[in-house]
Structure formats: structure tokens, C-alpha cells
Amino acid sequence: MLQMIIVGALAASAHWLLYRRLVIATGVPGPAKVAAGIVLGLLWVAAVIALGAGSVYAPGPVRPVVWLGYTWFVVLLYLLLGLLVIGLVLLVLRLAGSTRRTTWLRALSAVAVVVSLGAVGVGVVQAENVRVVETEGRFADLPRQFDGLRVAVVSDLHVGAARGPGLTARIVDLVNAQHPDLIVLPGDLLDGAVDLVSGDIAPLAELRAGYGVIGVAGNHEGYVDEVGSWLDHWETLGIETLRNTRTELSIDGASIDIAGVYDYAAPAPYAPDLDAALAGTDPARFTLLLAHQPRQAPAAGERDVDLQLSGHTHGGQLWPFVYPVRWANPTVSGWDRFGDMRIFTTVGAGAWGPPVRLGVQPEVVILTLRTA
Numbered sequence: 001m002l003q004m005i006i007v008g009a010l011a012a013s014a015h016w017l018l019y020r021r022l023v024i025a026t027g028v029p030g031p032a033k034v035a036a037g038i039v040l041g042l043l044w045v046a047a048v049i050a051l052g053a054g055s056v057y058a059p060g061p062v063r064p065v066v067w068l069g070y071t072w073f074v075v076l077l078y079l080l081l082g083l084l085v086i087g088l089v090l091l092v093l094r095l096a097g098s099t100r101r102t103t104w105l106r107a108l109s110a111v112a113v114v115v116s117l118g119a120v121g122v123g124v125v126q127a128e129n130v131r132v133v134e135t136e137g138r139f140a141d142l143p144r145q146f147d148g149l150r151v152a153v154v155s156d157l158h159v160g161a162a163r164g165p166g167l168t169a170r171i172v173d174l175v176n177a178q179h180p181d182l183i184v185l186p187g188d189l190l191d192g193a194v195d196l197v198s199g200d201i202a203p204l205a206e207l208r209a210g211y212g213v214i215g216v217a218g219n220h221e222g223y224v225d226e227v228g229s230w231l232d233h234w235e236t237l238g239i240e241t242l243r244n245t246r247t248e249l250s251i252d253g254a255s256i257d258i259a260g261v262y263d264y265a266a267p268a269p270y271a272p273d274l275d276a277a278l279a280g281t282d283p284a285r286f287t288l289l290l291a292h293q294p295r296q297a298p299a300a301g302e303r304d305v306d307l308q309l310s311g312h313t314h315g316g317q318l319w320p321f322v323y324p325v326r327w328a329n330p331t332v333s334g335w336d337r338f339g340d341m342r343i344f345t346t347v348g349a350g351a352w353g354p355p356v357r358l359g360v361q362p363e364v365v366i367l368t369l370r371t372a
Helices: 001-026 030-051 060-095 100-128 163-177 192-204 229-234 274-278 294-301 323-326
Strands: 132-138 151-153 182-185 213-215 246-249 256-261 286-290 307-310 336-340 341-345 363-371
Touching: 001 030, 001 060, 001 100, 030 060, 060 100, 132 336, 132 341, 163 192, 163 363, 192 229, 213 256, 246 274, 256 274, 274 294, 294 307, 294 336, 294 341
Parallel strands: 132 363, 151 182, 182 213, 256 286, 286 307, 307 341
Antiparallel strands: 151 363, 246 256, 336 341
């Protein structure tokens, strides 16, 4: 609750700044000025309501308001960046002795509003269009019986706040239409508490694959409730959860190991333990590791792991967050290698917070394993 109050106060200050710079300073006339103030006030209310969705209350009845509030946060970000650019341009004009600063202010403010709304509109559309990405990886240790195994990688749905079971159901239908042999879920399927948003992932019970559905927790599974509470709920949906443990998958007498660890940053008792997850594995046998964050790859690359599947990064999700995401992670999307281990990082099927993706389209990955 304290966090909501702090963020709400900061958002109120940002809205007041927008009103001063984009409405009052540009000389918007009386009735329009009042209307602009009312709109900004209502958008601030929507943003504050969005902050508690899933963790303080069940968002179902007001999900359109939550969606608007979260989406507005991105528009607000771009408008504030626009104000920074406008300030720099006006400073240059002042130094140049221009007498038309008000005209420039009005023109640049209009451009900032149009560009911000347009960019976020494109991002909303892009976030809704989940694509299927097909790729394959060749591995010397993969038994020939597993050659051609199709693994669906579905990560980072982040339902529970701005978006709910409708998105989950669409993704389930998309995955099932690909007829995968195995489905893996590398975490961050939701945002919120089990008793408030568990229904938003209920359609996952309809996932179908010949060799089942296996998942590991991400960082968001532990933000509101205990990680174990969410994983226990996943298992009621038919998802086998790996908790620093492993399982064997056998086909026609040949077997591979599938290991899974808790999230990179999870505290005890849910801290990741790669040694525990790999205990008892045969170094000569193919091992697939599920780990939410690619930051877990360097350690896995020093062990007898052949393939790690991860998510978490969202590919940056939208500008300008692509830059800190690239700085914080050893790999962001697609294929990479650490030692003798290969890793594939998916940019995810959903969106954290704002249902907006700009330049990074959400995806469901169909990874075909091949014997080298």
C-alpha cells in the first residue's frame, strides 16, 4: 500500500507538470483548459487504480480501467520525454534570440502529444499480435529417438492485471494448434495473488502435448504470494513443476533429463540451486534446463547442461527499456552459447505492466530438437 501511495504521488506530480507545460503554457483557452484538466485527473485515477490490480483487489470488473491506467503510464512516459526535448529546443531558441518561442512551444507540444499517442497505439496493437516463431537446435548428445521433438516454449504471459483469461485462452489455442510434443513454461505467467487472479491462468489446463507440460517459477510468481503457493496451483492445472529438481523424459528406450531451478533472484526457501536440480544426472546424457532468467546461463554453462530455455527479458518490451535490459542480461533473445551449452531466450507471449510492446512482438516458440 505504501508503494502505491508513493507512486500515486509521483504520478500526480507528473500530471500536474503536463498540465502546466502542455495546457497552461501553450495558452489553451478556458473551456478546453478545464476539459484537459478533467481528462488528466481521470487518467491519474485510472493509473492509481491499476497499481493495486491483482495484489490488492481482483481486477475483473474494472479490468478496462486497469488496462487504460497501465497503458496511460507509457503515454505519460513518452510525454515527459517529449517535455525534455521541448525544453532543450526552447533553450536553444532563447540562446539564439528567437522571439517566437510561444509558437514553437505550441507546435512542439502538439507533435509530442501526437507522437506519444501514436507510438503507444502501435505498441498496443503489436502486444495483441502473438506470433509463432519456429526454430531448431542440433545437439550431439541428443538421442536419435528425440530427433524432431517439437517443444513449445511459452513464457511471460503476465496476466492478472491489465489482461486476463482471454489472453491466456488465445495463447493456449495458438500453442495447441502447433501440436507440440512437449510444452515448457519458463515462468512469469501472472501478476498477483493466487486468491485474486488464479482464474486468469485457468485456460492453461487446456494445454495439450504428448509428453506433458512442465514449468518453473519466474520472479513475478513471488512478488505477492509465496512461490510455492503458485506452483501448487499450477499443478492443479496439470502442469508438472520443477523446484530445483529434475524429471526424465523417455522415448523408445532412450531418456533425457529435464531440470528446473527457481528464479535467479528468489530468496530462501526458493533460492535457485543448480546442484540440487542436476543431482544424479548422467554427464553423457542430454540435459535440458528450465531457468527463468538468462542470467542463470553462465553457471549452467559450466555444468553438463546441453540446452537452457529462458524468458524474462521481453526483449526490452519497449523503448527506451531495451537498453537497460541489454545491459543487465548476458543475452536478451534468441540463440546464444555459454561454454558448451546453448541457450534460447524467448521474448515472451505477454507484457509486464502496460499491455504495450514497441518493436518487440510477443511470441510462442516452437523449438525442434535435432540430433547433430
